[in-house]
Amino acid sequence: MLIGDVAKQSGLTVDTLRFYEKIGLIAPPMRNDGGRRVYGEDVLGWIKFLEQLNATGMKQADRIHYAALRQQGDATLSERREMLELHRETIKEQLALMQDTLALMDRKVAAYQEMEAKAKGH
Amino acid sequence: MLIGDVAKQSGLTVDTLRFYEKIGLIAPPMRNDGGRRVYGEDVLGWIKFLEQLNATGMKQADRIHYAALRQQGDATLSERREMLELHRETIKEQLALMQDTLALMDRKVAAYQEMEAKAKGH
DNA sequence: GCTTGAGCTGGAGTGCACTCCAGCTTGTAG
DNA sequence: CTACAAGCTGGAGTGCACTCCAGCTCAAGC
Structure with a gap:
């Protein structure tokens, strides 16, 4: 290749x-x-x-x-594992933030839709 | 303030x-x-x-x-809603990727632990 | 054997999102 | 009344992660 x-x-x-x-x-x-x-x-x-x-x-x-x-090969396995474990934790934090923000988007979109509907009502 | x-x-x-x-x-x-x-x-x-x-x-x-x-106020509500809806979709994609990668981290960490255990065994 | 496309190197340039600085004015505490 | 901390402006500098370029060599098709 x-x-x-x-x-x-x-x-x-x-x-x-x-x-x-x-x-x-x-x-x-x-x-x-x-x-x-x-x-x-x-x-x-x-x-x-x-x-x-x-x-x-x-x-x-x-x-x-x-x-x-x-x-560097197998001698670094445990250090690599530690890095991945650390990164796994930061991913978990980001996941939680994403889920929060997703929920926030849902609430905001719903709120906006309601406001748009009301505005139309007049 | x-x-x-x-x-x-x-x-x-x-x-x-x-x-x-x-x-x-x-x-x-x-x-x-x-x-x-x-x-x-x-x-x-x-x-x-x-x-x-x-x-x-x-x-x-x-x-x-x-x-x-x-x-610009209420006149832009629907455009803002559209932006948030779009962003919501990209968040969903990122969530999926995060979950995939989290699972990958789990698999890799487990594999590394196994390899470390075997290396110790000798 | 010549054109054309792909690859090579070393180095300069880009876009994003800040971050820092000089030289000044304003506000508060002793 | 005098330090001195906090705020102001306009503009320069930074760090990251590429991205592009000039000037060259190499490989494949006609």
Whole structure:
């Protein structure tokens, strides 16, 4: 897989892929004879996971730290587990906030509808 | 209420409050004889609501648009309702993603624990 | 063998959302 | 009456996470 294929399949741009490599989010892949990046299939799963951490609010610096640990292999398992456990808690907090806000949206929408109906009544 | 009190009670900084005023998120408050901003209590509720929109991923530009509509009064009720309904849908999507990712964290943490236990076994 | 598209590097530029600063005025406490 | 904390304005600076660019090489089709 060349970088363009990864871009297409992951939804990231080639610039972003190279940028992620530069900052250590993605391990530098092998190169072919022409010096081009050749990725294994597994990078797609990793990118998807990164996106999930991203979308649930994990900071770049933490994702980079996690990526570095992952590259170091099994010796870092417990630290990675701790990071995920911490992140799990922040997700739970965000979930609660989302649910609160969703309920608030419902109340506000209902209130607005009522006010609109009354305004029409006149 | 002077700006410092609002800062303390809202958790925003005075700089952020003036910045929010500049970009139209907060209506310019009255001034006292010395030219200082005097806020009503209601600004606190409004800021809390803004923070909630913020924390659930609404973009600055949209919050500004909503704030502008709010300032225009009842004539904009239906447009505001539409915005909130749209935002409600994006919150729902984010909720689903959060729940997925939470489940993923659980699975990963469990897998890591198992691997750590096995490593210890040897 | 030449065109055209994809990839390469190093570095500059962008957009967002603040955050800080200089130099000034105002208000309160001793 | 004098510190000194808090507020004011306009504008510059920051940090994050990309995004784009110039100038080059490489690969595939006609």
